[in-house]
Amino acid sequence: MPELDRRTVIAGLPAAAMLAASTPAPARPTGTPVFGAETFTLPNGLTAAVIPMRRAPVVAHMVWYRVGGADEPPGLSGMAHFLEHMMFKGTTTLGPGEFSRRVAREGGRDNAFTGHDYTGYFQQVAADRLELVMRMEADRMANLALDARETESERLVILEERRQVIDNVPTRRFRERLATLLYLNHPYGRPIIGWEHEIRAIPREALLKFHERFYGPGNAILVVQGDVTTEQVRRLAEATYGQAPPSPRVERVRPQEPPAEGERRLVLPDPRVREPQMARLFLAPSARAEPDESDALQVLAHILGSGPTSRLWRALVDPGLAASASASYGGDTVDATEFGLHANPRPGVEPARIEEAVGEVIARLLDEGVTDAEVAQAIRQMTAGAAFARDSLMGGARTIGATLAVDLPLDHVEQWPARIATVTPTRVVEAARAVLRRDAAVTGWLMPGERRA
Incomplete structure (x- = not known):
């Protein structure tokens, strides 16, 4: 977030x-x-x-x-x-x-x-x-x-x-x-x-x-x-x-989400928007709640939407349906977070066609699974930049600080590369089935048009 x-x-x-x-x-x-x-x-x-x-x-x-x-x-x-x-x-x-x-x-x-x-x-x-x-x-x-x-x-x-x-x-x-x-x-x-x-x-x-x-x-x-x-x-x-005098650790007491039921939709028109944008969001567990599933969701997001080799890109951008397509997941939160799918249609492509194509990508993944090669490639790409992360003066401080601030252990960062390398295709598909439920999704469209009064 x-x-x-x-x-x-x-x-x-x-x-x-x-x-x-x-x-x-x-x-x-x-x-x-x-x-x-x-x-x-x-x-x-x-x-x-x-x-x-x-x-x-x-x-x-x-x-x-x-x-x-x-x-x-x-x-x-x-x-x-x-x-x-x-x-x-x-x-x-x-x-x-x-x-x-x-x-x-x-x-x-x-x-x-x-x-x-x-x-x-x-x-x-x-x-x-x-x-x-x-x-x-x-x-x-x-x-x-x-x-x-x-x-x-x-x-x-x-x-x-x-x-x-x-x-x-x-x-x-x-x-x-x-x-x-x-x-x-x-x-x-x-x-x-x-x-x-x-x-x-x-x-x-x-x-x-x-x-x-x-x-x-x-x-x-x-x-x-x-x-x-x-x-x-x-x-x-x-x-x-x-x-400073000693002070207590403040326990976080927050209202929690009920089980997600029923698809929710938003269409937001805005005269400043030139081309439509789509987002489909799913409630997903945080790394605090489900560390193994969170690791698998990171790999899933990479396979689905990490650029020209990803599944969403090949299904939407390569055929000319969309100008861009991506997926996102951020599990370093105290409570349940979001898994997102995003697309920007090309001019003349109807929103329904984009939603249909996104649905087909997810259905195929849930039906056929992901391959060993896809997971191995995702892990290589996700873990390729550690040397650069070490070279950044603020990178380590921000990552370590954010991790500790949401009550994750230090090893969540320090052992991340070794841990993410253990993710398997089976775990990725299990995480996808648990999270990517169309009957509990939020689908939004930002559209050209006049704002309603």
């Missing part, structure tokens, strides 16, 4: 680690860790992960809070994202905007993002400036100042952000409305940025309570990647974050 950045919308996290793996491995292998992260926990409850990378004297510093849009009270959607904005508006020692200005003066950069399951803050700075950003981040963890005027001013900024990145972007309006159909009861159906009328209603006092409840060290994860050692980070963490 996408994240909402305070400056832009981010499509998703970097893929988990990718190592070359051309042959299946034993059932539960122990391979070389992808990032080699080391972890420790401070007495006040803060979890920390360190990824040494000594190629250049720079570091990526991240703090993740186990709270996102799905943890907000009913009727106050957008609160997690609103608080993310307010974290830049000053503390008892720093004035509004001073955090980012100080990072910039040191030659660094900073930003933040909000997802359904977490909120994250990061800086990239020279290694000898790590203590500075840790001290400032620890300061706003404990001493956030929510000035009333700043709060109301930022509310207007967020409302304008919603207009810019959601209301004025047809594909994002489409995705927002589809989510409300896929999730009948779960808060994943609410937009991360919030509904406009609820953003207007969020009280300053509720933001303060939200910060007090969720922004303690026991609910936070520190991730540092770069030119450091674990002992260096531990020492700095104890001197900064370690000064």
